[in-house]
Amino acid sequence: MISVTRLDISDADILIGGAVAKANALGVPMCIAVTDEAGQLMAFCRMDGGKVTSTTIAIDKAFTAAGAKKATHEYGIASQPGAPAYGIASAIGGRLMVVGGGYPVLVDGKAVGGIGVSSGTPDQDMAVAQAGIEAFHKHV
Template identity: 40%
Template sequence: MNTTAVHPLSIEDAEALVTAARRAADTAGVRVGVTVLDAGGHLLAFRRDDQAVLVSGETSTRKAYTALQLNSATADLVDAVQPGGAFHTLATALDRPLLFIAGGLPVHRDGRLIGAIGIGGGTPDQDHDIAVRAVRSLG
């Protein structure tokens, strides 16, 4: 049993994730919404670029929540919700809305889940790549 304390995702971490995501989005030439949740699913940071599609705020939040709850990149779950997939009915089985589109990533520290980030506004591949770059920047 690992009893070593792991520092939770801080507001400074969340702001660093948002900044890194916005830089990555600028590099990709897309305008996005970015949501960062702590391990309890509570909002730590949110930013939607002025020119991002309005729905990007909702999709980024739902992607972050999905990644957190399933401790998995949403890109890795897309096939699981297709007819015949392991999670086919999961998207409609819960009160909280999940979103199985690439762009959500769990955030780990020392092997422990400490939160999640969601990106919305680009293509699924762009959103996933932006999230990956943001999480990598956290170190």
Template identity: 35%
Template sequence: MHTVHRLTLEDALVMLTAAEEEARRIGVKQTICIADDGAHPIALHRMTGARLTGVEIAIAKAFTAAGHQRDTHRFNEPPNGPALPGNEAFGISHMLPGKFAIFVGGFPIVYEGEVVGAVGVSGGNGDQDKAVGAAALRAFQEKIATA
């Protein structure tokens, strides 16, 4: 038998709040998606003024991070990023057109060593997306530490 942990809407809202606070602090308008372990969105928030395209991009980043249980930017990190030309997963982003993102902004959410979901962030540059995603993940860790 295997115990499965699930994110709740309450968990997602804590992460969204922290992510938005960080986005405001660094001065970027972001779209943030929190997805469950099946890569389905639990909560989505597009800050006022954030790009309209960010919605689909944030969902795709969360989908990829949850489904592949890794940060999305790791697909393209030289020299051995698996999605780089000549490497084993080159072209993987074409497998699920519009759903698979292999660039910065998708981060798995880990609880007791298992991926229970993901955060997808879109709207800033790579460093900004990483900062906002990290804020969401920190908020989740703080929440579970006090539970």
């Protein structure tokens, strides 16, 4: 059998707290989702003014990053026309996200969860997700 290390709900709250702080600093209300290492939703927050359409996108960015152990923008590069993963964006009923803003949460090189952010530009989404991860690493 296998032992798995994953985020607990207090870790998820810290990830979201760090992301919210950055979103407030940028002045862009965001949807923020955290999944465990199995890609299953742990926590979600739609800040006041965050986009309704970004709810599922944030959840699916976290799902993709945790499940595939890869940042979603890496899929963005790999799925361009002519690239090897072209067409992957519509996989899993559209849940496989290739737009930036989803990252695996890594500890000792292993994915212990994922964070996904949506409502801003991809650059803003990525910065906010990274701020969540930084808050987590400061705490751990």
